[in-house]
Amino acid sequence: xxxxxxxxxxxxxxxxxxxxxxxxxxxxxxxxxxxxxxxxxxxxxxxxxxxxxxxxxxxxxxxxxxxxxxxxxxxxxxxxxxxxxxxxxxxxxxxxxxxxxxxxxxxxxxxxxxxxxxxxxxxxxxxxxxxxxxxxxxxxxxxxxxxxxxxxxxxxxxxxxxxxxxxxxxxxxxxxxxxxxxxxxxxxxxxxxxxxxxxxxxxxxxxxxxxxxxxxxxxxxxxxxxxxxx
Amino acid sequence: xxxxxxxxxxxxxxxxxxxxxxxxxxxxxxxxxxxxxxxxxxxxxxxxxxxxxxxxxxxxxxxxxxxxxxxxxxxxxxxxxxxxxxxxxxxxxxxxxxxxxxxxxxxxxxxxxxxxxxxxxxxxxxxxxxxxxxxxxxxxxxxxxxxxxxxxxxxxxxxxxxxxxxxxxxxxxxxxxxxxxxxxxxxxxxxxxxxxxxxxxxxxxxxxxxxxxxxxxxxxxxxxxxxxxxxxxxxxxxxxxxxxxxxxxxxxxxxxxxxxxxxxxxxxxxxxxxxxxxxxxxxxxxxxxxxxxxxxxxxxxxxxxxxxxxxxxxxxxxxxxxxxxxxxxxxxxxxxxxxxxxxxxxxxxxxxxxxxxxxxxxxxxxxxxxxxxxxxxxxxxxxxxxxxxxxxxxxxxxxxxxxxxxxxxxxxxxxxxxxxxxxxxxxxxxxxxxxxxxxxxxxxxxxxxxxxxxxxxxxxxxxxxxxxxxxxxxxxxxxxxxxxxxxxxxxxxxxxxxxxxxxxxxxxxxxxxxxxxxxxxxxxxxxxxxxxxxxxxxxxxxxxxxxxxxxxxxxxxxxxxxxxxxxxxxxxxxxxxxxxxxxxxxxxxxxxxxxxxxxxxxxxxxxxxxxxxxxxxxxxxxxxxxxxxxxxxxxxxxxxxxxxxxxxxxxxxxxxxxxxxxxxxxxxxxxxxxxxxxxxxxxxxxxxxxxxxxxxxxxxxxxxxxxxxxxxxxxxxxxxxxxxxxxxxxxxxxxxxxxxx
Numbered sequence: 001x002x003x004x005x006x007x008x009x010x011x012x013x014x015x016x017x018x019x020x021x022x023x024x025x026x027x028x029x030x031x032x033x034x035x036x037x038x039x040x041x042x043x044x045x046x047x048x049x050x051x052x053x054x055x056x057x058x059x060x061x062x063x064x065x066x067x068x069x070x071x072x073x074x075x076x077x078x079x080x081x082x083x084x085x086x087x088x089x090x091x092x093x094x095x096x097x098x099x100x101x102x103x104x105x106x107x108x109x110x111x112x113x114x115x116x117x118x119x120x121x122x123x124x125x126x127x128x129x130x131x132x133x134x135x136x137x138x139x140x141x142x143x144x145x146x147x148x149x150x151x152x153x154x155x156x157x158x159x160x161x162x163x164x165x166x167x168x169x170x171x172x173x174x175x176x177x178x179x180x181x182x183x184x185x186x187x188x189x190x191x192x193x194x195x196x197x198x199x200x201x202x203x204x205x206x207x208x209x210x211x212x213x214x215x216x217x218x219x220x221x222x223x224x225x226x227x228x229x230x
Numbered sequence: 231x232x233x234x235x236x237x238x239x240x241x242x243x244x245x246x247x248x249x250x251x252x253x254x255x256x257x258x259x260x261x262x263x264x265x266x267x268x269x270x271x272x273x274x275x276x277x278x279x280x281x282x283x284x285x286x287x288x289x290x291x292x293x294x295x296x297x298x299x300x301x302x303x304x305x306x307x308x309x310x311x312x313x314x315x316x317x318x319x320x321x322x323x324x325x326x327x328x329x330x331x332x333x334x335x336x337x338x339x340x341x342x343x344x345x346x347x348x349x350x351x352x353x354x355x356x357x358x359x360x361x362x363x364x365x366x367x368x369x370x371x372x373x374x375x376x377x378x379x380x381x382x383x384x385x386x387x388x389x390x391x392x393x394x395x396x397x398x399x400x401x402x403x404x405x406x407x408x409x410x411x412x413x414x415x416x417x418x419x420x421x422x423x424x425x426x427x428x429x430x431x432x433x434x435x436x437x438x439x440x441x442x443x444x445x446x447x448x449x450x451x452x453x454x455x456x457x458x459x460x461x462x463x464x465x466x467x468x469x470x471x472x473x474x475x476x477x478x479x480x481x482x483x484x485x486x487x488x489x490x491x492x493x494x495x496x497x498x499x500x501x502x503x504x505x506x507x508x509x510x511x512x513x514x515x516x517x518x519x520x521x522x523x524x525x526x527x528x529x530x531x532x533x534x535x536x537x538x539x540x541x542x543x544x545x546x547x548x549x550x551x552x553x554x555x556x557x558x559x560x561x562x563x564x565x566x567x568x569x570x571x572x573x574x575x576x577x578x579x580x581x582x583x584x585x586x587x588x589x590x591x592x593x594x595x596x597x598x599x600x601x602x603x604x605x606x607x608x609x610x611x612x613x614x615x616x617x618x619x620x621x622x623x624x625x626x627x628x629x630x631x632x633x634x635x636x637x638x639x640x641x642x643x644x645x646x647x648x649x650x651x652x653x654x655x656x657x658x659x660x661x662x663x664x665x666x667x668x669x670x671x672x673x674x675x676x677x678x679x680x681x682x683x684x685x686x687x688x689x690x691x692x693x694x695x696x697x698x699x700x701x702x703x704x705x706x707x708x709x710x711x712x713x714x715x716x717x718x719x720x721x722x723x724x725x726x727x728x729x730x731x732x733x734x735x736x737x738x739x740x741x742x743x744x745x746x747x748x749x750x751x752x753x754x755x756x757x758x759x760x761x762x763x764x765x766x767x768x769x770x771x772x773x774x775x776x777x778x779x780x781x782x783x784x785x786x787x788x789x790x791x792x793x794x795x796x797x798x799x800x801x802x803x804x805x806x807x808x809x810x811x812x813x814x815x816x817x818x819x820x821x822x823x824x825x826x827x828x829x830x831x832x833x834x835x836x837x838x839x840x841x842x843x844x845x846x847x848x849x850x851x852x853x854x855x856x857x858x859x860x861x862x863x864x865x866x867x868x869x870x871x872x873x874x875x876x877x878x879x880x881x882x883x884x885x886x887x888x889x890x891x892x893x894x895x896x897x898x899x900x901x902x903x904x905x906x907x908x909x910x911x912x913x914x915x916x917x918x919x920x921x922x923x924x925x926x927x928x929x930x931x932x933x934x935x936x937x938x939x940x941x942x943x944x945x946x947x948x949x950x951x952x953x954x955x956x957x958x959x960x961x962x963x964x965x966x967x968x969x970x971x
Contacts, residue, residue, distance in 0.1 A: 019600040020234060020553055024580040025588045026705030031232065065785070068707035068777075070699060075586055082699040086706055165235035166556045171592075182592065186556060208551040210598045 001114045003098045004056075006149045007125045009041050010092035011142030013067070014135035015085065019168055025073065028086040029136065031064045032191060033093060035198045036170035037136050042097050045129040045144060046121045049217060050111040051099040052176055057197045061092040061154040091135065091142075096149045104178045110223050122146070156194030164189035169204050175215035176201075182213040233709050234554055234610055236635055236692045241613040244637040255619025258293060259535045260608035261542045263301045263568070266290040267313065267515040268494050269471055271462070275448060275520045277455025279465045284490035285515070292515050292529045295538035297436075298546075298564045298604070299429055309333050309433035311440055311538065312453065312528065313515045318433040321460025326467075327478035328510045334460075335434045336416040339409075340381045354426035361422065364398040384415040393418060424547060434458065445541040449518040449528060462514070472509050481508050543605060552603030554610070561597070562604040566611040569704060570618060570629050570696070576704040578611070578696075625753070628707070628773050630780065632693040634714065638685055641677070641721050643693070643783050646734060647748020650725070651677055661746040667835045670729060670747045678722045685714035693784055695777065707777060710784050717784075724783045725749045727829045730822035731945065733814045747835070750819040752779040755789075758819045759796040762806070782826075789823050797823060798934035802882040804875050821941050824934040837942040844925035845932045848885045849939025850917050852878065855892050856940075857947045858910040862899035882936065886929040 014029065016037050021028040038055045047053065067089040072080045099121070101112045124130055125146050133142045156162075165188065172183035185204040189196065247257045258264065267290050272280040292313060299308040309318040317323050318333045358370045358379075369379060383389060388403040389411075395401075407415075417435055420427050434457060440446060441454040456462075463479070466472040473480050473489060482497040483489065497508030516528045525531045543560060550561040565579045579602060589599040614631075618624075622631035623644045634640050642650055651657050651673070659673045685691075695708030712720070728749035735744050750758075756775035760768060775793060782789050797820040800806070807813035825833045838846070856874035863870060873895045874881075881888040893914075900907040918926070 020579060020602065021706065023589050023596045023599050024577070024703055024705075025586055026699075026703050028706045028709075065781075066709060068697075068705075073586060073588075081586060083703070084697060084699045084705040084707055086709070165232050166554065186553070188556075206556045208601075210593065 002118050003100065004096065005042070005098065005118075005121055005125060006094070006096050006147055007042070007045075007144050008061075008092065008094050008147035009038075009133060009135065009142050009144045010061075011135050011140055012090065013140045014088040014091045014142075015140050016088070016136040025081070025083050026085070027083070027137075029066065029088050030164070030167060031066075031088065032060060032164060032167075032189065032196060033058060033135070034168050034170065035201075036168070038093075038095055038097070039170065041133055041135070041142070041144065042095070044131040044133045046117075046124040048111070048117060049105055049175075049220075050102060050108045051117060052102045053097055053099050054200060055198050056096045056098060057149075057195055058096075059094040059149065059154055059195045060156055060191065061094060061152070061194075062090055063155045065089045087140070094147055094149050094152075094154075102176065104175060105217075107220055107222075154194045156191065159191075159193060162191045164191065166206070169198070170201060171210075172201065172207070173215070174213050175217055180212055180214045182210040184208045184210055232711060233692060233694055233706065236690070236711070237610045237613045238554055238606060240617070240633065240635050240637065240692075241609040243635060244613070247616075247637065255616055257616040258612045259532075259539065260605060260612060261295060261297075261539050262293050262535065263296040263566075264572075265292055265294050265310075265313070265513060267292045268491065268512040269466065269514050270517055271456075271466075271514055272517040272519060272526075273452055273456045275452050275518065277452050277459070279456065279461070279469075280519065282466055282469050282471045284471055284494065287494065292513075293535075294515070294529065295535070295542070297542065298562060301564075301566055307333075308429050308431070309436060311436050311542075312450070312534075313513065314433060315513050316463065316510055319457060319514050320462035321434075321457065322463050323510070325477070326463045326474060326510070330510075333432050334457075335432045336413050336430075339412065340384065341377060341416075354423065357423050357426055362396075363393055363422070364396050365392045365402075366422070368399045380419060383419060384412055386415070387411050389415045390418060393422070439545075440538070440541050443541050443544075445537045445544070447534060447537045448520065449516075449523075449531070449534060450537065452518045452520075453516050453528075472512070479508075479510050546604060550597065550601045552606050553600055554602060554606040557603070559603040559605065561601045562607050563597070565602070565607050569611060569615055570622075570624060570627075576698045576702055578614075578704045579607070580703055625776060626769055626773050628695065628697045628777065630693070630695045630708070632691060634685060635690045635692065636685075640685065640691060640714075640717065641681055643721060643724075643780070644751060644753075646732070646751040646754060647725055647729065648732075648734065648744060648746045649751070650748075657746075661744065667729075667747070671726065674722060674725055678718050681718055682715070685718070690714070691717040693780075695780070697773075697777075708780065712784070720784055720786050723786055728789075728822045728826040730818055730825060730835060731941065732818040732822065733811060734818070735815075750822060752776045752783070754819055755779055755793065755797070755823060758816045759793050759800065762800065788827050788829075791827065794820075794823050794827050794934060798937065801937060802879050804878045805871075817937060817941060820934065821938050824938060828935075833938055835942070837946040840920075841939075842920045842922065843935060844921070844928070845935035846939035847917050847921055847925075848881075848889070848932055849936030849941075850943040851889060851914065852881055852892075852936070853940045853943035853947065854910055854913045854917070855896060857944065858896060858903070858907060859899050861906070862902050866902065882932045884929045885932055885936075886927060 014033070015027060016030040016032070016034050017027045018030055035055050038058060039053050042053050042055070065088065066086050068084050068086045071083050071085050073083055074080050099117065102108070125144060129144050132138075133144050134140050135142045166186050167189045169185040169187045172179075172181075172185060174180050174182065177183070184207065185201060186206040186208070187199055187204050241257070244257060248259050266287075267285050269282060270285050271282045274280055294313040295311045297308065297311060300310045313319075317328055317330045320326075320328075320332075321334045323332045323334065354376060358366065361367065361370075366383075369382060372379075374382065385407050386392065386402050387405040387407040388401075392398075392401060416430075420431055420435065434454075437450070437454050437457065441450040463472060467474045467479075470489075471491060473483070473491070480497075483492040488496075491509050491512065495507045495509050495511055498506055500506050517526050518528060519526045528534050546560045546562075548561050548563075549558060551557075552559045552561060565577050567575050567577050569576065569578060579600075589596060593599040617631050617633050618629055621633065621642075622629050630644065632640060632643060648657060648661070656673050656677055659669060691712045691714055693708065693710045693712070694706065696704050697707045698704050725748060729747055730749075731745065732748055732750060733745045734750065734754065753772070753776060756772040756779065759775060760771045763771060778790055778793070781787060797816070801813070801816050801820045804813055807816065837850075841847075852874055856872050859872040859874060863872065873892055877888050877892060881892070900911070
């Protein structure tokens with residue numbers, strides 16, 4: 001079954017927040033995107049509960065530059081504080097991803113039609129996405145285009161291996177793992193010649209249980225709605 | 231994040247530098263902090279007092295063990311475990327007239343409202359609900375306030391028995407509770423509510439636990455035996471370290487011949503009417519003399535450090551996921567402050583955000599969002615503090631620090647070329663008046679090669695910039711990681727591309743500015759661009775400008791054009807500069823950054839006789855006119871500004887028409903000099919010929935390039951008017967003022 005997509009996402013700023021700095025309010029970005037952020041990008045482009053997106057690899061095209069901005073975040077009870085956020089500036093990534101059926105959604109079995117979702121996904125990448133695409137945080141708006149992975153010169157093509165230490169990988173949500181728990185996954189990141197190959201969520205050994213959570217998806221009435229199709 | 235990992239690695243690699251007290255900034259062992267001590271008490275193994283001295287200010291810095299809470303304390307609250315002030319250490323503090331609240335041991339009365347100090351009510355409730363003891367659960371179900379709940383518990387005389395045997399309210403004894411039992415009950419409760427009542431512990435309680443634990447040590451036990459006698463102040467008074475009158479410590483020494491302790495802690499009131507520190511605020515440190523033990527000073531004994539580290543890490547019970555090592559280890563809620571300086575209250579990781587929207591949503595508690603291990607946090611903060619103290623650059627609230635993860639020395643990216651070269655011969659080479667661009671390049675190469683050998687390629691250089699927008703939180707504004715070869719290459723490139731003839735700072739002894747070839751420091755550039763602003767705004771802009779220039783050095787980018795333009799504008803307004811050498815300094819810096827920004831045009835530091843761009847030639851013309859007139863004035867002993875100098879601002883805006891004015895005004899001087907002016911006339915003709923026809927006639931504004939032409943031409947003319955320059959500088963006497971750092 002065809003399920004691979006390639007796309008290029010680029011924007012002026014990106015903020016892949018480091019959880020260590022997030023809690024204190026002075027957000028600082030990771031230098032490279034997280035698995036979850038890229039999954040969010042492709043999910044903004046096209047997503048249905050029938051399937052789960054998996055990011056295979058990402059290629060960093062531009063040199064990693066940071067820029068700090070002063071911001072005025074609002075307080076819950078009115079008023080504001082002052083903070084400094086560190087963004088990445090002028091980013092471009094080539095991403096290779098694929099999707100697999102979400103086997104925990106038995107009610108959507110009839111929607112697992114080979115070819116349908118893949119065609120729509122490709123068309124939506126061509127159109128630039130169904131929803132707004134953002135890199136990390138919502139204010140970092142980005143554009144998305146189809147591309148061929150590996151073509152074109154990137155800044156880190158000959159840079160050997162760069163290690164980034166322990167980084168956040170993604171969240172295990174209840175509807176995707178079948179347990180009523182929320183987990184956070186971490187992994188030891190390495191970038192080789194500008195390409196980062198993400199391990200699959202199941203292969204991430206380092207997990208932290210965040211809390212109990214139950215999946216509560218809206219009920220689907222199936223593909224054949226009475227009276228809709230004649 | 232990588233920088234956190236790098237700090238962690240640096241700490242581990244530099245383990246030999248831990249506690250190296252000779253340096254001004256040393257790496258602290260984890261779970262320790264520094265404090266200045268005023269009194270040293272020497273005791274023996276049995277806990278008997280031997281003697282005591284006052285510690286001089288130079289030797290007063292002490293490494294003391296600290297708990298999470300005590301390291302971050304502000305006013306007198308949580309005690310340090312071993313060395314602390316008299317109000318914690320001395321059992322007889324109140325007897326001798328101590329004015330602050332004592333924390334030697336729990337009071338033998340019921341709890342008062344402000345005594346319990348339960349920070350996080352939710353944790354207290356959690357501990358009550360998860361406690362398996364029947365008595366506690368039954369009492370908790372009565373829904374009393376925390377104060378009433380705790381007071382009712384400590385009023386039970388057989389509390390210890392009930393907690394052990396797990397009986398309930400029915401078995402409460404009717405006996406009246408004695409003050410000693412109240413103290414014991416309070417200590418018991420601190421055991422039961424480990425997390426929420428953490429801040430209620432007292433000095434003797436903590437020291438007892440430590441000395442009786444399996445990590446305890448003979449010396450610690452000796453100290454405990456001694457303080458349990460509650461005679462600290464009376465012993466100090468007997469040995470004439472502290473002074474009392476009618477058994478009350480004297481607050482202020484009114485006569486002459488002040489004893490040592492009063493020189494350090496004078497007492498009395500300051501000019502705002504607040505009380506100054508007096509002798510009862512002394513900080514104590516211990517010396518335990520045991521035969522055959524080499525190190526009797528407890529603050530230098532590595533075994534004592536280890537004993538505290540082991541005890542402390544074993545007594546904390548929250549285990550969780552450490553985001554730095556990825557392992558399941560003890561986690562901490564409280565992170566250390568005092569990063570940029572000893573008085574700094576800002577924290578890198580804070581987790582008590584309750585009104586902002588920093589993590590609410592998926593997460594209800596900050597631990598869910600992010601958890602850091604206790605040991606990891608201590609190591610990171612210790613390493614960062616050490617590095618900032620050793621080699622950081624503090625600029626207001628901003629701090630930049632660069633280090634090699636192996637701990638080797640690296641060249642200073644923050645300094646100008648003169649201060650960068652730490653070798654005498656290299657400094658000589660670039661400051662000599664006959665140095666040229668080639669000799670400079672050689673010198674720079676030599677300097678870099680020196681470092682290439684020391685820092686082998688596998689080394690990683692980390693550059694970190696920190697700033698705080700609001701007091702209390704520190705954020706990372708700049709972070710780069712480079713291999714050592716990349717770093718050295720960038721430094722070399724900066725000093726090459728941004729080099730020019732500089733005259734920075736005024737040496738009052740030699741009565742002239744230090745001149746050398748090289749690059750200016752980021753601070754020098756920022757001051758040149760915005761030095762004329764006043765007050766708060768100036769600091770903010772200078773800080774922001776330095777932050778923008780540093781990436782140019784470290785990433786190898788061009789200096790932003792607006793900084794170049796700003797400098798050019800300021801320098802063109804020559805009259806605004808009071809001192810001659812200040813203007814020369816600004817001119818040198820501006821030329822260097824202009825050259826760096828337009829490096830592709832290949833400006834040379836020596837006069838380019840064949841460059842015929844309009845702005846360059848106009849600059850040369852101005853220099854010739856300036857030179858001619860100033861020589862004429864010198865010859866006739868007049869000390870005026872030349873016309874060229876006065877009209878420089880106008881010249882940069884309307885060169886053609888202003889040149890007409892300048893040239894016409896040169897006639898009297900040419901007449902005065904007669905044959906001496908021949909060379910100058912020739913030069914003017916030569917330059918005029920180089921102009922392309924339309925260029926000269928156009929009255930368009932000049933860019934910064936004219937300054938390069940001006941400077942080069944002026945230098946070229948120098949041998950003829952060398953005396954003129956030094957005369958003019960001498961007439962503008964000034965005090966020293968150094969910009970380049």
